[in-house]
Amino acid sequence: MTTLKLDDFMPYRLSIASNRVSAAVATAYEALFGLTIPQWRLIAVTAESDGLTQQALGAATRMDKVTVSRAAVALVDRGLVARRDNPGDARSHLLSLTRAGRLLYDNVAPKALELEAQLFTGFSKAELADFAAMLARIEAAAASIAPERG
Template structure:
């Protein structure tokens, strides 16, 4: 290494480490959701967000989940095709539809949510309540810091 020259070491680069950790957690969860409920992560995220705020546009879902519009669209189509989500006209914007859970979608949500909480408990079981509180606080600060750099 030349004097004054900075070298990027990927294993020490925090954004990379965060991405790897996130991918590992997502992969473990995705495997369980697919095996138990036939859901992809994007589909589950839409179901969970819709369950929290009935009647959402795809644009609002994209903003809430930080997923791109193609991923949101594909997941929404899959959920509508499975009868888990219904599309309704949006009275406030004729160009968009509101997505809401059907009775089957609500039933699925009520089945998946406890499993999601169980997986979270297994993943974070080795952390103390104090460590989890600190981790959540760091995540909040990290998201706010990254949001300040994000042009969206």
């Protein structure tokens, strides 16, 4: 009989590594900018567009509807994100960064890149490229087992 040793189970190890990285990032974003990880993800994705629906933000960030909604409400309340009517669909709104949101993004992005550099300082460019390729393959394999629901 084959036994499962959790510390050798790759999905578990991947989850633990992800949780540790997320905790380190969350601590930095909260301390420096008063942002949660979901709020930062929405700001980062929104910064790359002229306006996105909450549904599109959920798909882009892989976060559920409730998490996206709560983060969006908090960002609108802080004046970092603006909601406007969606001319393509009257049932939804488009979210975009306000001037204050753009300024915050411009301050957070370099810190995010510094944190990434700190996390991966002991890895060569080739190792990071291989790791990125492996992550893409892991994501694709997971998607083939359990496709995401729209």
